[in-house]
Amino acid sequence: MKSGIFKTLKVIVLSLFLFPGTAFPKMEKQRKDEGPFKPSDASLKQFECPGWFRDAKFGIWAHWGPQAVPRQGDWYAKRMYQESDPAYKYHIEHYGHPSEFGFKDIIPLWKAEKWDPDKLMELYKKAGAKYFVSMGTHHDNFFLWNSKINRWNAANMGPGKDVVGIWKKAAEKQGLRFGVSEHLGASYTWYQSAHGSDKAGPKAGVPYDGNDLNNQDLYHAAAAPDDNDWLTKNPAFQLEWYRCIKELIDNYHPDLLYSDSRMPFGDVGRSLIAHFYNQDLAKNKGKLESVYTCKQPSGGLWVEDLERGVKDTIIEYPWQTDTSVGDWFYRTGQRYKTSTEVIQMLVDIVSKNGNLLLNIVQTPEGDLEPDMLKILDEIGIWTSANGEGIYGTRPWKIYGEKPEGKVVKKLGMFDENFGYTSKDIRFATKGETLYAFCLGKPDSDIVIRSLGKSSKLNGKTIESVKMTGIDCRLSWKQTADALIIKKPSVLPDWQVTGFKIEFKK
Numbered sequence: 001m002k003s004g005i006f007k008t009l010k011v012i013v014l015s016l017f018l019f020p021g022t023a024f025p026k027m028e029k030q031r032k033d034e035g036p037f038k039p040s041d042a043s044l045k046q047f048e049c050p051g052w053f054r055d056a057k058f059g060i061w062a063h064w065g066p067q068a069v070p071r072q073g074d075w076y077a078k079r080m081y082q083e084s085d086p087a088y089k090y091h092i093e094h095y096g097h098p099s100e101f102g103f104k105d106i107i108p109l110w111k112a113e114k115w116d117p118d119k120l121m122e123l124y125k126k127a128g129a130k131y132f133v134s135m136g137t138h139h140d141n142f143f144l145w146n147s148k149i150n151r152w153n154a155a156n157m158g159p160g161k162d163v164v165g166i167w168k169k170a171a172e173k174q175g176l177r178f179g180v181s182e183h184l185g186a187s188y189t190w191y192q193s194a195h196g197s198d199k200a201g202p203k204a205g206v207p208y209d210g211n212d213l214n215n216q217d218l219y220h221a222a223a224a225p226d227d228n229d230w231l232t233k234n235p236a237f238q239l240e241w242y243r244c245i246k247e248l249i250d251n252y253h254p255d256l257l258y259s260d261s262r263m264p265f266g267d268v269g270r271s272l273i274a275h276f277y278n279q280d281l282a283k284n285k286g287k288l289e290s291v292y293t294c295k296q297p298s299g300g301l302w303v304e305d306l307e308r309g310v311k312d313t314i315i316e317y318p319w320q321t322d323t324s325v326g327d328w329f330y331r332t333g334q335r336y337k338t339s340t341e342v343i344q345m346l347v348d349i350v351s352k353n354g355n356l357l358l359n360i361v362q363t364p365e366g367d368l369e370p371d372m373l374k375i376l377d378e379i380g381i382w383t384s385a386n387g388e389g390i391y392g393t394r395p396w397k398i399y400g401e402k403p404e405g406k407v408v409k410k411l412g413m414f415d416e417n418f419g420y421t422s423k424d425i426r427f428a429t430k431g432e433t434l435y436a437f438c439l440g441k442p443d444s445d446i447v448i449r450s451l452g453k454s455s456k457l458n459g460k461t462i463e464s465v466k467m468t469g470i471d472c473r474l475s476w477k478q479t480a481d482a483l484i485i486k487k488p489s490v491l492p493d494w495q496v497t498g499f500k501i502e503f504k505k
Contacts, residue, residue: 035278039270044301047277049318052177053256053291053303055392056130057350058383061181061359062120062167063135063328066103066110066142066158068364070094073331077103077140081193081208083200102194102209104218107142107152112159115366117170123368124176124360127376128383130391131177133256133357134167136248139187141218145251149244152218164252179256179291182245185264187220188232194219231261238265242272249276253283255290258305258322258357262296273302293320309415310345311352314395321349323416324359325375336361336371339378340495344420347437347496350390351399351426378494385469386498389435393428397457400426401450422446422497434501435468441495442487451483451501460503468498 037043067076072087079087081098088098095101124132137143145164146155154163164180171178194210197203210219220237227233241264249257249272257276263269273292280290293305304319311319325342326334346356360376362368368376383390403423420439425448428435436448450457465476465485475486485499 034275035281037274037277037281039267039274041270041299041301044270044273044277045299047292047301048288049303050289050291052289053131053355054318054394056177057355057390057393058129058346059131059133059177059179059256059355059357060124060127060129061133061135061322061324061357062362063138063181063324063359064362064366065135065138065140065144065154065329066107067138067140068330068362069106069109071330071332071364073334074328075139076329077106077138078190078193081196081210083198097203097206098194098208099197099203099206100209102215103140104152104209104215107157110158110364112161112163112364112366114363115159117166118173120362120368121167121170121174121176123373123376125174127380128387128390129176129358131179131256132167132171133179133181133258134164136164136180136182136184137187137244138183139190139260141184141187141191141220143244143248145248147244147247149247150217164248168252168254177255178252179258180248180252180254181258181260182248183260184244185232185241185259185261186230188234188237188241189223189228189230191219192223192228195222231264238268241265242268245272246275249279253279257290257292259292259294260307261294263294263302305357310349311354314352314399315354318353318355320355320357321345322357322359324361325372326361328359328361330361330363334361336375339375339382342375342379343382343494343496344439345416346390347426347428347439348400348420350393350428351395351437353395382469382494382496385492385494386437386496388430389428389437389468389498389500393430393435396427396429396434398427398450400424401448425450432503432505434503436499436501438497438499439495441491442497445487446483446485446499448483448485449481451478452481453478454480462501463504464500464502466500467492468500469494474499 037046070076070090072090076087079085080091080103082088091098121132135144141152143150143153145153146162147153154161168178194208197205197207209215223232223234276290276292277288281288292302294302295305295307298304298317300317306321308323310321326336342358349356361372403421422438422440422442424439426437426439438446462478462483465474467474467488470492472488472490474488477484
């Protein structure tokens, strides 16, 4: 009991040291006149998803930082302190024991010496991205912005650069909307392995470097034994989160803010979201242009985000899939998604009222591998040819059609559901025009049952059918049962094939 009390007091003292003059998170009383948004669900219901986000459809994310240095993939800053994890063994072999060489010692090795943000942003725009998201901080509590709160930041250490600020400037130069992601909320419990020690072997019982009080502002203070959910229940930690992410918002005024969790910390999180919306209204003279995303159904209060997953039908409120072309951080020998898999995901998501945010895996040095460049180039070729059926579109009456006999799956987080064929059809509309995409290259006539003359969904006579991205004369007919497009004599190089369908007025 005394140990638990001591740990709690240590957290409170540390919080007051880091944030003098503050107490627990009842801080919104002083901000009630900031703007129309208040920290309540009823007030946040005023949110309307801005048109830029609904039109953009495709964004690129730089999920990048010092955890890329060991080339071992995601969560290295936690896994290196877990005795049974391969990353622990790798760390021992390459750097030493985590009681002597911890994650704090990895940070100076991240130099980003080949990082050319302007060149990368040109590539991302060419690939068809309409917005770009920079990581602000991962669960490692290392900030990629020039923070006055946390000394463990990229302007002070590692590359010695304000990474967020530089990314923002590069994105704006290319006319892309700019966002930031925060993964800090989960770090307080996620990082607790740094406070452990080996259970066996010659270093058994020797505390890891997370136990050193000199490092507590990186690894956080030790949490209470029962504080082990994804989001901490410690009010001092929650206050720290609020202050840090508010600094990120106020310094960079992003168009999008992403939280790697459900909406964090109850009213503390609502206070932050309200502030995010209000400061954006002030910036844009009363017009709300900002988007907050988190991993929780939105009910219209924000944009719901699905990690590595998709919806199984059209959703009333705009939503977003976040996924990576490979591992989240660079990993030697990893397999990347093909350009076709990315495009299939994009079309499927757009048909269901969503956006795709795709992480492009950078090396620790900051550049992209040749196979990554090839994937981006192929995506760009497709979006430049077929983008009219993607950007600025809205869902049709149904999202699409599936092959007869295909098992219907209930989709959600961590299910990207590949295995599409040309018999998988997806729809999108723009005004009176309907776009239909085959998610595989047609090997026979294309039959779209929803567009038959007798279809309850259609009821209109088709006037013209053209292929998107290629000039090819098509032979087609609309029967009572279906629109039948004869297999084109010429097909593009890409797999996902689009058709533009106009109806008689």
